[in-house]
Amino acid sequence: MRVIVVGGGIAGLGAADRLRDDGHEVVLLEQDTEPGGRCRSVLWHGVWAVTGAFAFLGAETNLGDLARKLGIDKPDGIADLAAAHRWNVLVKRKQNVGFGAFDLIAAAKHPYIPFAEKTRLLATLPKLAQIAMNGDPRDITSAAAFDDVNACEYFRRFSPTFVDYFLEPCVAMFCGYGEDDFSLTWTAWSTAGRLSWSGDQIWSFKERGAGRITWELGRSLAADPRVDLRLGCSVAEVRTRADGVEVDAISNGGSETVRGDAVVMAVPGNKVSALMPGLDAERRRFFDGVDYAGHHIVYYLLDRPKGDLLDTYLLPAADGFRRTGNLRFTDMGDGTTFAHSQWKDWGCRQHADASTADLLTIAWSDVVDALPQLAETRVIDSFISRQPDAICKRPKGYIRGLRRFLELGPMPRVAFCGDYLTNSTVGQAHWSGLKAAEDLIARGN
Numbered sequence: 001m002r003v004i005v006v007g008g009g010i011a012g013l014g015a016a017d018r019l020r021d022d023g024h025e026v027v028l029l030e031q032d033t034e035p036g037g038r039c040r041s042v043l044w045h046g047v048w049a050v051t052g053a054f055a056f057l058g059a060e061t062n063l064g065d066l067a068r069k070l071g072i073d074k075p076d077g078i079a080d081l082a083a084a085h086r087w088n089v090l091v092k093r094k095q096n097v098g099f100g101a102f103d104l105i106a107a108a109k110h111p112y113i114p115f116a117e118k119t120r121l122l123a124t125l126p127k128l129a130q131i132a133m134n135g136d137p138r139d140i141t142s143a144a145a146f147d148d149v150n151a152c153e154y155f156r157r158f159s160p161t162f163v164d165y166f167l168e169p170c171v172a173m174f175c176g177y178g179e180d181d182f183s184l185t186w187t188a189w190s191t192a193g194r195l196s197w198s199g200d201q202i203w204s205f206k207e208r209g210a211g212r213i214t215w216e217l218g219r220s221l222a223a224d225p226r227v228d229l230r231l232g233c234s235v236a237e238v239r240t241r242a243d244g245v246e247v248d249a250i251s252n253g254g255s256e257t258v259r260g261d262a263v264v265m266a267v268p269g270n271k272v273s274a275l276m277p278g279l280d281a282e283r284r285r286f287f288d289g290v291d292y293a294g295h296h297i298v299y300y301l302l303d304r305p306k307g308d309l310l311d312t313y314l315l316p317a318a319d320g321f322r323r324t325g326n327l328r329f330t331d332m333g334d335g336t337t338f339a340h341s342q343w344k345d346w347g348c349r350q351h352a353d354a355s356t357a358d359l360l361t362i363a364w365s366d367v368v369d370a371l372p373q374l375a376e377t378r379v380i381d382s383f384i385s386r387q388p389d390a391i392c393k394r395p396k397g398y399i400r401g402l403r404r405f406l407e408l409g410p411m412p413r414v415a416f417c418g419d420y421l422t423n424s425t426v427g428q429a430h431w432s433g434l435k436a437a438e439d440l441i442a443r444g445n
Helices: 010-021 061-070 104-108 115-122 125-134 140-146 151-156 160-175 184-192 211-222 269-275 281-288 345-350 356-370 398-407 426-443
Strands: 002-006 025-030 041-044 047-050 078-080 087-091 095-099 202-205 227-231 234-241 244-251 254-260 262-265 297-302 312-314 324-331 337-343 379-385 414-416
Touching (some): 002 010, 002 254, 010 211, 025 254, 061 426, 087 160, 104 115, 125 140, 140 398, 151 184, 160 312, 184 398, 202 211, 234 262, 262 426, 269 281, 281 398, 337 345, 356 379, 414 426
Parallel strands (some): 002 025, 025 227
Antiparallel strands (some): 041 047, 087 095, 234 244, 244 254, 297 337, 297 379, 312 324
C-alpha cells in the first residue's frame, strides 16, 4: 500500500514506523519544520528544554521497545524522573505542602486535608477501585460507567480540601485542565490503572529530554527510502475515493494533490472536521465536540542562585492562581537558576491573542505573585512554548461519546490516531498510531 500519514507528532510517527516495517510506502506530511508535535525539545542556554511532553511512563512498554529499536536505550542515557514528580503545593500562598504520587493513597497522606474529609474520601475508594480493576488499560471506553459525573464536583461532596489543594492543582500541572474539563471516569482510569501516573517509573532521556524519541524516530524515517517525509507541508483537504485517497498539500508556496491507497489522520481531534469535509454526520458530530486544553510552557534563566527556592511549586486556582499552574527551579551551579512555569487552559484562552512579548511579561508577573522574593531578580533570558491545543479534554460525557464513535467501525481507507482516542501520555498517543497502522494493514487499505 501507499499510505499518506497526515501529522508528524508521536502518533503519526508511530503509524509511519509500523507501516514501513510492514513493507508499505509512506508519505508523511508535517506542517512544522521538524517532526515531533507536542513531544520536542530545544537547546537553550545549554539545557534541553522540552516544548510539550516532559516524561514517559515505565508501564508504557511500547516506548521502551521503540527506544531499543532506535538504539537509544542505553542506561547511562536514561534519566529517572520519579523523584522530580514529587511536588509541593503552595497552600494559602504561604505554606508549602509536599505530596507523593498522583493517586488517592497519596491524597490520604496529605497533611493538609482534615481527618474527617480523609475518612469520607477513603470511602469512595471501592467504587473507584472497581473502575481501575475492571477497566482495560488500553481502552478508556471500558470505564465509561461513571462518565456522567464531573470529577471535581463529585469529590467536593467528600473533601473540598482535596479538590482545591490536590486534585485541581495536580491535574492542572499535568494537563492544564480546569475543574470542568475531566470526568470521574477519566480521573480514576488514568490515575489508578496499570498505565498511569501513579506508578514509580517515570523516565526520559538525559540528552534532548522527551523530545529525543521523536527526533531519533524522525531521523530514522527520513533516512528510509520507503518513507517520503515532507516537513513544512500543510494539508488543506483530505478526500476518500472508491479507489484511493487524495490529500491537497501546500509547501514552499505551491500546492499538490498527493494520492495514495489509504490515509492515517494523525492530527489533533479538533482539526479533523476542517480537513475532511466529506465526513458523515455522526463522525463529524464527535470531532466537532473534541476540545483541547492550552498548556503554555515558559522558560527563564534567572540571575541568582536557587537559594531558598524549592524545586517545585503547584499553584491552586482556589488561591487565585487561575492562569499559571506550577513552577520549577534548578540551580545551574554558576550563580544562575534555570526555571520554568506552565500555564493552565484558562490563562491560555484569556490571552489567546496576546503577543509573545506580552505573554512573557504576564507570565513573569505570575511568578512574582506566587513568590514575592523574586521581585528584584533579573531575568537574563526567557522564551515561551505556546501550546494552545496541548491535551485533549475529557469532560463528563466525553468517553461515552468516544465509545459511540468507535462503535461506528472503521471508515473505508481511513484510520484515525491521536491522544483523543485514549489518554494524553506520549506512550498512549504512540500506541494509537501503531494501532491505526495495524488496522489498515489488517484491512488491506
